[in-house]
Amino acid sequence: MKTQITLNVNGQQHEVNVDPQTPLLYVLRNNLGLTGPKFGCGLSQCGACMVLFDGKANPSCLMPVEQASKMEITTLEGLADENGNLHKVQQAFIDEQAAQCGYCLNGLVIASVALLDENPNPTEEQIQESLYRNICRCGVHARVVRAVKKASTT
Amino acid sequence: MKTTRRTFIKQMGYVSIGFSLLGPVCLGKEGTYPNANIMEPEDPDHINAWLRVLEDGRVLILTGKMELGQGIRIAVAQVAAEELNTRLDLVDVNLAETGVTANEGYTAGSRSIESSAMSIRHAAAAAREKILKMASQKWDRPSSELILEDGMISGGDQKMSLYELLEGKQIEEDIGEPAEIFGKTKRKIVGQPVPRKDIPAMVRGELEYVQDLKFPDMVHARIIRPKSYTSKLGSLEESGLQDFPGFLKLVRLGSFVGVIAEEEYQAIKLSWEVQDRATWEAGEELPADVPLKDYLRTLPEETETEEDKGDWKNAFEKAPVKHSAAYYKPYLMHAANGPSCAVAYYNDDKLQVWTHSQGVYPLRETLANLLEIPEDAIHVKGVPGSGCYGHNGADDVAAEAALLAVEFPGRHVRLQWMRDEEHLWEPYGTAMVMELQAGLSKEGKIVGWKYDFWSDGHSSRPNGEPRTFLPARFLDRGHGVPGPGFKGGAVRNSMPYYTIDNLQTTSHIFRGPLRRSALRALGAFANVFAIESFMDELADKAGKDPVDFRIEHLDDERAITCLRKIKRNTTEVNLGEREGIGYAFARYKNSASYFAVAAHVYVNDEEIVRVKKMWGVIDSGETINPDGLKNQTEGGMIQAASWALREEVQFDKDHVTSRDWHLYPIFRFQEIPEVDVEVIDRVEEDPLGAGEAAQGPSAAAVVNAVFSATGKRVRDLPVNPVEKYLR
Numbered sequence: 001m002k003t004q005i006t007l008n009v010n011g012q013q014h015e016v017n018v019d020p021q022t023p024l025l026y027v028l029r030n031n032l033g034l035t036g037p038k039f040g041c042g043l044s045q046c047g048a049c050m051v052l053f054d055g056k057a058n059p060s061c062l063m064p065v066e067q068a069s070k071m072e073i074t075t076l077e078g079l080a081d082e083n084g085n086l087h088k089v090q091q092a093f094i095d096e097q098a099a100q101c102g103y104c105l106n107g108l109v110i111a112s113v114a115l116l117d118e119n120p121n122p123t124e125e126q127i128q129e130s131l132y133r134n135i136c137r138c139g140v141h142a143r144v145v146r147a148v149k150k151a152s153t154t
Numbered sequence: 155m156k157t158t159r160r161t162f163i164k165q166m167g168y169v170s171i172g173f174s175l176l177g178p179v180c181l182g183k184e185g186t187y188p189n190a191n192i193m194e195p196e197d198p199d200h201i202n203a204w205l206r207v208l209e210d211g212r213v214l215i216l217t218g219k220m221e222l223g224q225g226i227r228i229a230v231a232q233v234a235a236e237e238l239n240t241r242l243d244l245v246d247v248n249l250a251e252t253g254v255t256a257n258e259g260y261t262a263g264s265r266s267i268e269s270s271a272m273s274i275r276h277a278a279a280a281a282r283e284k285i286l287k288m289a290s291q292k293w294d295r296p297s298s299e300l301i302l303e304d305g306m307i308s309g310g311d312q313k314m315s316l317y318e319l320l321e322g323k324q325i326e327e328d329i330g331e332p333a334e335i336f337g338k339t340k341r342k343i344v345g346q347p348v349p350r351k352d353i354p355a356m357v358r359g360e361l362e363y364v365q366d367l368k369f370p371d372m373v374h375a376r377i378i379r380p381k382s383y384t385s386k387l388g389s390l391e392e393s394g395l396q397d398f399p400g401f402l403k404l405v406r407l408g409s410f411v412g413v414i415a416e417e418e419y420q421a422i423k424l425s426w427e428v429q430d431r432a433t434w435e436a437g438e439e440l441p442a443d444v445p446l447k448d449y450l451r452t453l454p455e456e457t458e459t460e461e462d463k464g465d466w467k468n469a470f471e472k473a474p475v476k477h478s479a480a481y482y483k484p485y486l487m488h489a490a491n492g493p494s495c496a497v498a499y500y501n502d503d504k505l506q507v508w509t510h511s512q513g514v515y516p517l518r519e520t521l522a523n524l525l526e527i528p529e530d531a532i533h534v535k536g537v538p539g540s541g542c543y544g545h546n547g548a549d550d551v552a553a554e555a556a557l558l559a560v561e562f563p564g565r566h567v568r569l570q571w572m573r574d575e576e577h578l579w580e581p582y583g584t585a586m587v588m589e590l591q592a593g594l595s596k597e598g599k600i601v602g603w604k605y606d607f608w609s610d611g612h613s614s615r616p617n618g619e620p621r622t623f624l625p626a627r628f629l630d631r632g633h634g635v636p637g638p639g640f641k642g643g644a645v646r647n648s649m650p651y652y653t654i655d656n657l658q659t660t661s662h663i664f665r666g667p668l669r670r671s672a673l674r675a676l677g678a679f680a681n682v683f684a685i686e687s688f689m690d691e692l693a694d695k696a697g698k699d700p701v702d703f704r705i706e707h708l709d710d711e712r713a714i715t716c717l718r719k720i721k722r723n724t725t726e727v728n729l730g731e732r733e734g735i736g737y738a739f740a741r742y743k744n745s746a747s748y749f750a751v752a753a754h755v756y757v758n759d760e761e762i763v764r765v766k767k768m769w770g771v772i773d774s775g776e777t778i779n780p781d782g783l784k785n786q787t788e789g790g791m792i793q794a795a796s797w798a799l800r801e802e803v804q805f806d807k808d809h810v811t812s813r814d815w816h817l818y819p820i821f822r823f824q825e826i827p828e829v830d831v832e833v834i835d836r837v838e839e840d841p842l843g844a845g846e847a848a849q850g851p852s853a854a855a856v857v858n859a860v861f862s863a864t865g866k867r868v869r870d871l872p873v874n875p876v877e878k879y880l881r
Contacts, residue, residue, distance in 0.1 A: 026419045030368075036358075036359025038491075040491050041815060043573060043815070045814060046573075048492060093356075094353050097349055097353060100225070100786075101541025102353065102356035103541065127823075137489060137490055137820070138789045138793070139791070142828065142829045
């Protein structure tokens with residue numbers, strides 16, 4: 001049942017030998033050791049597992065890995081440049097201390113990166129709207145909105 | 155013992171290089187912990203129970219508390235760095251771990267700063283004084299001429315590292331009473347909004363959560379859940395399961411069923427297959443046909459007068475104005491973003507567990523009783539998980555992973571719950587009913603007060619009894635279901651903080667239909683919600699401003715200051731059509747942080763209430779990290795507003811039905827109010843627990859704002875039940 005599949009993750013080609021129906025999330029975390037994306041619901045309801053598919057933020061917990069092989073995938077680990085310099089969204093989350101437990105942070109950073117890519121100057125309402133798919137239980141939402149706003153001006 | 159300690163310290167010195175303290179990489183290639191069964195923590199009266207000097211010059215702080223997202227790591231690092239006059243990057247923190255850190259019980263009740271951080275402060279101050287004394291003797295110089303800074307001690311032309319001075323030993327003396335606490339006198343690091351060290355790792359995806367642990371040859375497990383709390387496994391056809399990809403083992407212990415597979419997704423698919431094959435005998439029915447609020451009042455109860463002052467009845471009867479009201483709070487879910495997870499490893503009669511439990515020692519004791527393994531053969535290491543501020547499935551999943559690991563020795567077993575397991579099986583914050591009566595004098599003062607509240611116990615944390623673990627009830631060994639739990643949680647904040655001469659409060663403790671345990675603030679959430687709603691109603695009856703009315707019933711200046719500030723911070727607010735502002739106040743536990751709050755709401759055409767903005771003023775005495783305190787308070791306000799507006803666990807006759815984020819909606823980004831928190835820092839005071847202070851007042855402020863907007867009182871939570879959205 002296992003198949004050799006080539007994935008393009010964070011600018012690199014990876015060969016994995018997996019059941020092609022395995023959701024991408026498990027392959028990223030367990031086969032490639034990329035644990036930035038988290039398991040939250042397995043239902044595409046909470047955003048914890050978001051990655052960039054060809055630049056668009058979407059959950060990875062239901063997407064079969066064979067389907068993902070056709071796209072360029074970027075995970076949280078792939079946002080910093082080759083010298084380790086953080087993406088401005090990552091930096092803004094640090095500057096605003098926009099985290100408590102941080103479990104949802106992966107999805108929030110990924111969704112915000114995609115948002116700013118599409119709309120470099122979003123209003124607060126647009127930020128809130130675009131993060132609608134992400135669940136946060138510690139209540140850091142207000143800080144997250146501030147962080148994205150800040151990143152949009154840097 | 156000496157040899158063991160030294161070996162241990164050497165290992166700690168080794169493991170704390172880089173950011174790997176939390177990681178399994180430090181535990182050796184086989185993932186085993188050296189000397190797990192012979193290590194005991196130091197006496198907590200001794201300095202080295204809290205603080206170790208490492209070979210590379212850094213200091214390792216040992217806290218018995220867990221990082222839950224509240225920022226305890228940075229807070230304890232700050233207090234230690236201040237006393238040792240050292241840079242923060244030279245201070246590392248080891249979170250709760252059996253045999254390593256002091257046994258500080260649970261990370262709960264907003265006690266981590268009051269207890270752990272203060273123990274660490276005193277230990278570090280005592281360490282500084284001992285170090286200066288040692289150097290003074292060694293160099294024959296008065297200690298007033300010596301300087302301790304950044305792990306180096308110097309005086310005149312002499313200079314050496316702490317590690318050299320101590321010759322590799324640790325400071326074993328008693329903490330005693332240090333002569334000076336720099337945190338009170340110098341305050342260079344404490345009281346500053348120092349950024350957390352874990353957030354940079356989080357944004358890079360490098361912070362290791364318990365969900366992220368990986369060990370060589372680790373296997374994955376999933377549990378097959380019964381139909382209800384009490385149903386038993388009927389039949390299960392096992393034949394052919396071994397042919398499924400990755401199948402390693404089916405574990406059946408009575409009605410507790412789990413599968414173990416090589417890969418995670420294989421374990422998930424196997425669990426679906428086993429679920430399809432299993433039949434379950436029906437258990438007891440849940441009371442799904444009666445409104446829960448009414449049902450709870452029909453349950454057998456333990457009634458106790460908690461407070462009886464003056465003659466409330468007589469005062470009430472004579473009062474010219476009388477008022478009464480009843481309130482209801484449903485079951486609430488912890489609903490962590492990441493489902494509970496644990497890793498367990500059993501080999502050579504020893505068990506190791508990696509867990510996001512809030513109490514590693516109580517978990518160890520309870521595991522020992524469940525598994526009949528001696529406590530000293532169990533090592534439990536705390537590793538942060540997904541936050542929720544309460545006792546969710548963390549301990550249950552640890553017990554389940556341990557049960558499976560014992561059945562499958564020699565390889566690390568990782569078990570993470572699926573979303574529906576977390577939603578359907580965690581122990582919820584209990585439903586409560588609250589009834590209030592009060593009389594007002596003609597001057598508008600409260601003259602008689604009666605409060606009755608109905609509640610389940612609030613905590614079923616592991617306490618040594620195996621039945622506190624979810625899987626225990628399904629084992630054949632007959633552990634039964636947990637006992638009444640922590641009644642004190644129900645009573646919390648049931649006494650109003652106001653000056654009322656004649657009052658009586660009575661608790662009515664029942665055993666409710668759903669599993670329940672500690673959720674942030676415990677009973678204080680519902681008690682304060684009810685009392686502060688009622689205060690608002692009384693102010694209205696008395697024709698008084700709700701903030702002034704509260705101030706007239708307070709004699710604690712710190713409480714009054716919070717209320718005056720919240721009023722001042724909201725004077726400029728302009729209210730539009732169908733908008734209102736509401737206020738509330740409480741002192742958490744009547745002994746911890748003071749918190750006043752205002753909420754600005756509007757009610758849309760579909761009668762759905764939205765919160766536009768919330769303001770908070772918090773006085774937690776001496777503030778260790780003002781940004782950490784703000785973050786906690788903002789989060790508490792948002793979480794409490796979500797509880798009040800949106801949340802309610804629902805069930806049918808079989809089991810809970812709120813199985814996912816659609817059926818148990820919590821606030822999403824578009825619903826989030828703007829938040830503004832002012833911190834009152836009182837350096838001269840003791841620091842007070844703060845993490846739960848916002849919960850009750852925030853909910854009350856929201857419903858009081860609804861009254862201000864519409865003239866209608868909301869007394870049953872949630873304000874916007876799911877059905878409203880379906881109309």
